[in-house]
Amino acid sequence: MKTNVHTQSLTALFSSNMRRLLLLWVLSFIPTLSSATVQPEVELGSVSSCSGTTVQVPVRMRNFSSVGAISLAIQYDPGALTFLGSSGAALTSDSMLVAAYSPSEIRIAWASTNTPAVLPNTVLVNLSFQVNASTTLTFNASQTEIVDYNFNVLDSTIYIGGGVTSIPYPVFSGAITSAVMVPLYGSTTLSAPVSGATAYHWQVSNDGGNSWNQLQNGSGYSGVGTPQLSISNITASMIGFQYRLEATAGGQCSVFSAPAVLDVIIPNIGIGSASACVGDTVTIGVSITQASDIGEITLRLDFDNQVLQFLDAINTDPQISSINTNLHASGEYVVLAWYDTASAYLNGVIQELRFIKTGSGVTNLEWDPSSCILANSQAQIFDSLTFSNGRIDSLSISRTELNASVCYPDVYTFFGQSLGSSGQYTHILTNAAGCDSVVILNLIVNSFQISTQPPTGISLYAGSTGSLTVVASGATSYQW
Numbered sequence: 211m212k213t214n215v216h217t218q219s220l221t222a223l224f225s226s227n228m229r230r231l232l233l234l235w236v237l238s239f240i241p242t243l244s245s246a247t248v249q250p251e252v253e254l255g256s257v258s259s260c261s262g263t264t265v266q267v268p269v270r271m272r273n274f275s276s277v278g279a280i281s282l283a284i285q286y287d288p289g290a291l292t293f294l295g296s297s298g299a300a301l302t303s304d305s306m307l308v309a310a311y312s313p314s315e316i317r318i319a320w321a322s323t324n325t326p327a328v329l330p331n332t333v334l335v336n337l338s339f340q341v342n343a344s345t346t347l348t349f350n351a352s353q354t355e356i357v358d359y360n361f362n363v364l365d366s367t368i369y370i371g372g373g374v375t376s377i378p379y380p381v382f383s384g385a386i387t388s389a390v391m392v393p394l395y396g397s398t399t400l401s402a403p404v405s406g407a408t409a410y411h412w413q414v415s416n417d418g419g420n421s422w423n424q425l426q427n428g429s430g431y432s433g434v435g436t437p438q439l440s441i442s443n444i445t446a447s448m449i450g451f452q453y454r455l456e457a458t459a460g461g462q463c464s465v466f467s468a469p470a471v472l473d474v475i476i477p478n479i480g481i482g483s484a485s486a487c488v489g490d491t492v493t494i495g496v497s498i499t500q501a502s503d504i505g506e507i508t509l510r511l512d513f514d515n516q517v518l519q520f521l522d523a524i525n526t527d528p529q530i531s532s533i534n535t536n537l538h539a540s541g542e543y544v545v546l547a548w549y550d551t552a553s554a555y556l557n558g559v560i561q562e563l564r565f566i567k568t569g570s571g572v573t574n575l576e577w578d579p580s581s582c583i584l585a586n587s588q589a590q591i592f593d594s595l596t597f598s599n600g601r602i603d604s605l606s607i608s609r610t611e612l613n614a615s616v617c618y619p620d621v622y623t624f625f626g627q628s629l630g631s632s633g634q635y636t637h638i639l640t641n642a643a644g645c646d647s648v649v650i651l652n653l654i655v656n657s658f659q660i661s662t663q664p665p666t667g668i669s670l671y672a673g674s675t676g677s678l679t680v681v682a683s684g685a686t687s688y689q690w
Contacts, residue, residue, distance in 0.1 A: 250274045254347045255270065262344065266336040267335070267373055268337075284347055289344075293338070296335050298333065347373055349369040382509070395443055399433075401437060411458075412424075430443045450473075488568070506549045509543075511545075512578055513543065525563050565602070610647070610648070633653055
């Protein structure tokens with residue numbers, strides 16, 4: 211038993227020693243770690259801002275455990291920065307002085323009157339500047355020192371300078387260039403001439419510019435993050451939409467272009483007007499204006515068939531030469547119908563209709579909007595159309611009646627005729643409108659006969675009297 215106990219003790223001792231040796235062997239491969247002292251730092255922030263704006267530059271202190279007084283002198287370019295003041299002082303228990311010592315230097319001074327300051331990683335103060343250009347911020351070493359609470363200068367302090375980067379705003383060199391008058395269901399591209407930008411985004415306003423929304427690609431928009439915005443499938447609901455480009459530099463300096471207003475051109479279907487005499491043939495033009503990519507046309511034109519009679523259609527636009535124009539069986543309206551896989555651009559008279567004026571009075575030529583269809587080559591029916599109706603005014607025959615009289619044997623001249631007999635005479639003229647004009651003459655020729663003539667000679671004695679007698683039938687008055 212003793213032998214066993216002794217053996218166990220040796221074994222335990224050996225095992226313990228072996229563990230110690232093994233631990234020492236492992237530690238021999240690990241580099242010796244020395245306790246390094248962390249140096250205190252004072253760092254001026256490095257920031258960026260838009261030209262002309264205000265920026266805050268932090269003065270940060272790190273790794274200070276017992277600060278008794280601070281004296282910092284910070285130099286800057288007064289042509290690049292304008293010092294405005296300070297804010298956010300960390301040490302409020304004692305007064306801190308932050309002031310412009312000269313146009314190019316700021317002094318910060320603080321001293322403890324109570325307890326030392328512990329500044330492990332603290333913004334001592336923020337300096338406020340107006341940014342005019344990029345520049346650096348440095349410490350004036352001869353006027354900068356930090357002491358501990360026992361007034362020992364902390365010579366190991368590292369002073370790190372900073373700076374301000376001025377970001378110029380993007381510049382627009384002109385207005386948005388675009389075709390802002392766009393046909394219904396057409397497309398356009400808005401282009402904004404801008405320089406100095408690093409990011410772009412288009413915005414839209416549908417309330418006259420009171421509010422703006424960021425656009426996203428899709429739903430007819432593309433290029434929303436570029437200086438060129440493409441808009442397609444433009445509808446009537448987009449009339450008056452305003453678009454502007456937000457151009458940004460440095461991720462923070464944004465300016466906006468002047469807005470461009472979208473004007474959607476709605477196709478107009480029109481019919482002309484004319485004046486005609488009864489019996490005349492009148493030609494009236496049918497027009498479709500500002501209609502692009504047209505693939506289908508269906509139109510209905512109503513008129514009064516008691517006053518007009520449809521004759522035929524002539525002078526069709528070659529783009530729609532296969533159009534069918536027919537009078538409905540009722541005789542009360544004309545139907546125009548066309549379809550083709552080759553689209554047409556229509557902006558004027560597409561065909562002329564001929565009518566015969568069969569009755570007097572005015573008749574209207576009116577489109578029936580519920581029966582009129584325009585569609586593009588993709589079979590999209592235009593949801594907004596405008597219509598212009600027409601009319602045919604009636605020119606009546608004019609009648610002029612004249613009364614005249616002459617004495618026989620005189621004659622009356624009437625449109626080149628010499629008239630010597632009483633009666634009614636008629637002459638037909640063509641007036642300025644092309645209609646007949648009738649002139650009626652009621653002529654009276656006054657005539658009489660002398661049945662008794664006075665003697666050709668008469669002799670009277672002095673102092674005597676005599677008389678002459680003339681008898682004339684038809685005479686109403688006499689004058690010697």
